[in-house]
């Protein structure tokens with residue numbers, strides 16, 4: 001399975017040591033505040049440690065994190081990742097973020113459409129879930145656009161903030177996700193042809 005995924009404006013590939021400084025720089029309080037376990041401020045050393053853990057997860061096929069890069073400049077815009085959280089079925093949990101300067105330009109919609117079916121295959125997932133703050137409407141729109149369905153609410157301990165917080169949970173079976181991706185690809189091919 002190819003490790004690099006390209007979209008119209010983006011290139012996605014597993015995070016690498018060279019991404020540490022930019023990762024730390026982009027992890028501002030506004031971004032980290034929507035995530036469960038990312039600190040802000042974040043040092044380059046903390047980012048490097050996370051990248052090392054991610055490389056081990058990829059080898060074990062129990063997690064994967066892709067750097068989201070501007071295809072033209074190669075600049076790091078953010079991350080999108082998934083990790084297996086077990087259960088009877090092979091369930092994965094999805095996480096993603098962009099640096100503040102890159103919000104509201106459709107980048108995560110574009111990245112997630114390519115990356116999420118990739119995670120389903122690479123991590124052999126039966127289903128994927130996402131836990132999103134109730135106020136994070138952009139993130140909810142992204143997963144709904146991929147076919148995720150609302151499942152319920154959950155209190156989750158956000159270790160970087162030392163507190164339990166409310167999240168809304170969404171989930172999608174991998175088969176539904178991959179069928180939707182295939183339909184999008186077919187529509188695109190028909191439009192080109």
Ligand SMILES: CC(C)(COP(=O)(O)OP(=O)(O)OC[C@H]1O[C@@H](n2cnc3c(N)ncnc32)[C@H](O)[C@@H]1OP(=O)(O)O)[C@@H](O)C(=O)NCCC(=O)NCCS
Nearest residue numbers: 031034096097098103104105106107108109137138139141
């Ligand atoms: C959430 C985040 C990933 C969104 O990425 P983005 O690239 O800015 O999002 P997009 O531009 O692709 O927009 C996503 C969708 O949300 C919609 N949207 C944006 N703001 C919205 C709002 N306030 N209310 C409702 N919908 C909104 C957009 O219209 C778009 O929907 P569409 O494709 O149907 O038009 C980005 O803001 C981010 O990184 N935030 C900080 C970290 C974070 O929240 N991560 C997710 C944790 S669950």
